[in-house]
Amino acid sequence: MRTPIIAGNWKMNKTVGEAVELCRQLEKEVADSPVEVVVCPPFTALSAVNALGLEKVKLGAQNLYFTEKGAYTGEISPGMLVDVGCEYVLVGHSERRELFKEDNQLINKKLLKAVEFGLKPILCVGETLEERQAGETEKVVLSQVREGLAGVEAEKIPSVVIAYEPIWAIGTGETSDGEDANKVISAIRRAVGEMYTPELGGKVRIQYGGSVKPGNVAEFMEQSDIDGALVGGASLKASDFAGIVKF
16 A cells, blocks of 8 residues: 655745745644644755654755766755755656756766765656656656656665646746656556566656646545645645645
8 A cells, every 4th residue: 555645836936935844834734634744844844844853744956966976056965955954856847857957867967966875865766748748657757757767776666756746837837737647657657667577657646747736636536546735825825735635
């Protein structure tokens, strides 16, 4: 039985004070939920959120670099994330791919380093509208999965989360319907099973992301292969995010 996981990607939002207040409220609202809850604040707020000592809400980061230290201005190492209390880290978000030109090879380096340091990576994959219209969704997404997971040892796979986020649905108000999303996520699960074993493919938790809100989350969570959601804008308000967690 896979434990559902709902993660909030705050992107470049929230001051330290705002982050602390949101997490305090969220902790109260989701305290009794059986769902695993993760928040990914900006780097500047990680330390303050960790200092709250939250029991239910787990801490994640939005990105990392693939080396431990050095002259990499503006980057953050996996060791730094562990030191500040992070358990999870996003890898390969579409905005990193699109805006910062991260390719599958770079994303794979980041994922391998995250796993090495005991962080649980959330590998984000998804197709553009053009790729979807060309009928290339599975080809593109499965390539991102296979190249992103290359070199990950089998025993580490259960600690990896995959988030299917069709790029055309992120921040647009557009969403894939539940059945369509489940079809792609089922293909991802089969691909992981082919890379490793069907048993491991069945253990990997796979989220859907893309304009998920309290009003539509149930459509996705009732599907056979969808184990949670990676939430953007709706995670910036505790009551909205809690409404998603309580699907």
